[in-house]
Amino acid sequence: MPKCTINGKEIEVKDGTTIMEAFYQKEVPIAHYCYHPGLSIAGVCRLCMVEIEGMPRTQIACNTKITEGMKISNVSDKAKDSVKWALDFHLINHPLDCPICDQAGECGLQEQYMHFGKYEPEMGQGKVKKRKVVDLGERVVLDTERCILCSRCVRFTDEVSKTNELGIFNRGDRSEVGTFQDKPLNNNYSVNTVDICPVGALTAKDFRFKQRVWLLKNRESICTGCSTGCNVNVYFNKGGVYRLKPKYNSDVNGHWMCDKGRDTYKHLNVEARLTKGKKTEEGKTTECDAGELAKQTAQLIEKIKKEGGGDSIGLIVTAQYSNEEYAAMFELFKIKLGSNNVFYWINNQKTFEAFDGLLYRGDKNPNTKGLLRALSKCKFDQTWDKLEEKIKAKQLKIVVVLGPENQEVYPDISEKLKLLNSVDNVVWLTTNQVLGTELLKSCWQIPVKSTIEKSGTYINFKGLEQKIKPVTNIVSGALTLTEAAALFAGDEIPFDSKTPVKGERVWNEFFHHRGDL
């Protein structure tokens, strides 16, 4: 455990720690471009120069291990001069087109040159011209003039995605990042290269020119694309969500997330959402308030229960909701309504166990584990087969559906809708406009909140319980399932409640205090 000092402050680190890691651990700011904690060390940007007492030259922090008694500084005049010159070398051939660059506002180069006040590059002899707008693949565009050749993206495709699409071609200041012939950058992790690009060289086709980054806020959440449950930062503003970026979590996704997961924000925006309660009866649709529709549902349920008993009320569940919501709904069905007709809607069963070796899993639901736990707790074990039987036998008078948030991963949705046609009453709780509801003669759709609008927990593939918190509000008036369950039971709830404390309480009671139901 060597001791050393960083900028005069004494610290102790583990054996084999590099200076860069020590700076990270102690949260001392240090400029760097090529170093990335998730990649191998390249040592090429030369920006992380530090002065070490007793050494004639400044050293790079990323590849220098700390030894006992080392006195390290990155704020001494000598260190600062080294960094300033490394920056100068970066800037001389850089176009410095920040006003039209998509990276502006989150650019490492911009940050540093502003820090050093280097608004004009020293180069008076004409800059090296390179290719602009190079199409690397389905999702990524490259500007080789802005590229500072830190090689992060190349190392990413080499070490993380192991797809090796990228390389640095040519030499010296003619060097350019590029793809090999006939092998575009089309792996499922390609946009990570955009995230780790310290400058505006790599931009995502999906995000570029849509929004200035300083107009975006970001909050953390969980990706709902599959059962891995990657931790993400959601970037949003009044106009909705613009992108998802991975948030570091060593237990789940490390530094990365997949491209498919990044797409999951698209169905969260208002354009795709169900914004009002919809009542379709004999082909005629009227809009109404979500809460109002839930109350009407409550009355309907009560009536049906009186007439035909609890088991004439059915519930179809998908693994796309939080544990708290399942708890509230199951409590309602099992205890208050006395129904055992809860059916698990399993999507793409064939690929359930598939895994690409890195992050992406075949189970494209965020909370399968949570749902299974809740189902077994209540001894609910029916699936669509049973449901079909019971529909045919006319045992169900009303079916409540917890529709999937991401409908794309439920390809059988319209087929299932057809089956439901022979049920008299269908209440569809959904975040999105349901694809193909016109197939139903009669259906009530109640808008519910999406992952980024509510709090709760999801359990990922390996049993890790992860929290989600409200990021932003996209559909005002939408309900959480907890709220909907309360309304179905005839309770009053405050509609503006953003944190359904009740849901958490129910979840706790459900699993920890009440024993088997």
Next chain:
Amino acid sequence: MEVKHLTEHYDKDGYATIKGYQKLGGYENLKKALKMKPLDIINEVKASGLRGRGGAGFPTGVKWGFLPNNGEPRYLLCNADEGEPGTYKDRLMMERAPHQLIEGMIISAFAIGSPKSYIYIRGEYFYPKSIVEKALREAYDNGLLGKNILGSGFNHDMDIYSGAGAYICGEETGMISSLEGKKGQPKLKPPFPAIQGYLGKPTIVNNVETLAAVTLVIRDGAAAFRKQGTEKSPGTKLFSLSGNVVKPGNYEVPLGYKLIDLINIEGGGLKPGRKLKAVIPGGSSAKILNKEESEKATLDYECLAQMDTMLGSGAVIVIDDTNCMVDLLGVLMHFYHHESCGQCTPCREGTGWLEKLVNGIKSGQGKLQDIDLIETVARNMCGRTICALSDAAAFPAMSFVLKFRDEFEFFVREGRSKIKGTSYAKMHH
């Protein structure tokens, strides 16, 4: 005076063939070495004070001593990627005495316990490569390579690998990258090649001349080897004399020999009527010496280091008074700009910047502050990169500007060369 130790038989017919080589005592040193203990050979080389002839001048025996004893296979690489402008000694050695190199390599491999070695030959050296290839076949045919060499129980295989024309592959880790089939780019150190080199295994990289000189150390012993040269630079060395001399060529002289004697005695002096202006003593990467310094300098590691330059690969480039220094610096800067691998930012951007600055002056567009900028840019390229190419580009730039500032200033003020009278811009018109 020229002292022929390494090059003793270079002018003899058939010395490049195994028969000719063996007739003149060839492979006797190997026989002797194979009877010694490997550690004794290393100690003998250490005691001889033999320093790496490729450029850095690192003591060879000490380098061998860095190898870890971890039971991993070790590799011996012969650096024959002779690319330093002005240097052509390894070419001569490979053309005239390929067996001397092979013998030196087998001895060295035996000393460090390496089962496999490679000769990494410069891409443009087609002819030397063909000679070494032939010699290698002869060595295999005569049981000098392969299994159980000369009945000693020592196994060793040797191969040739041809470079593809990159200067940077002469840098040892760049060479290792190239040999591994990767883009020829130097590797970040540490780890050093002796710990993790070729294919991640302990590796020793030695220059052609160094490996050949190992045969002399074995033949004569360390004490005899030390009789030539100076205390800190023992032995003789080949110098590639080029530039404005009457008899350019490779000359073997003891280290510590006077630079001016090499020019005047071996090189036959300058052409009539010409005056000495400057000398680059150790390949184009070495800092330039002006006339006064050249007259005082001796060809050894310590004297040239004292004069803030280096012995390097032993390429002595003589420059007379008909040369324009701005012009020459332009040539050098073009070279380094072209050869920078582009990994490290200071070198990638700096080499191009330096060339542009010098070209700016040459085209008559230069400003006086550009001269200072050359110096500042070069200074900030030194010691800040993975390998020494950045320094190699910066050294000539800094020293040219420092020592021949008047020529640069004249060019900026007058828009023409102080020596040649015309500017390139005007010539174009």
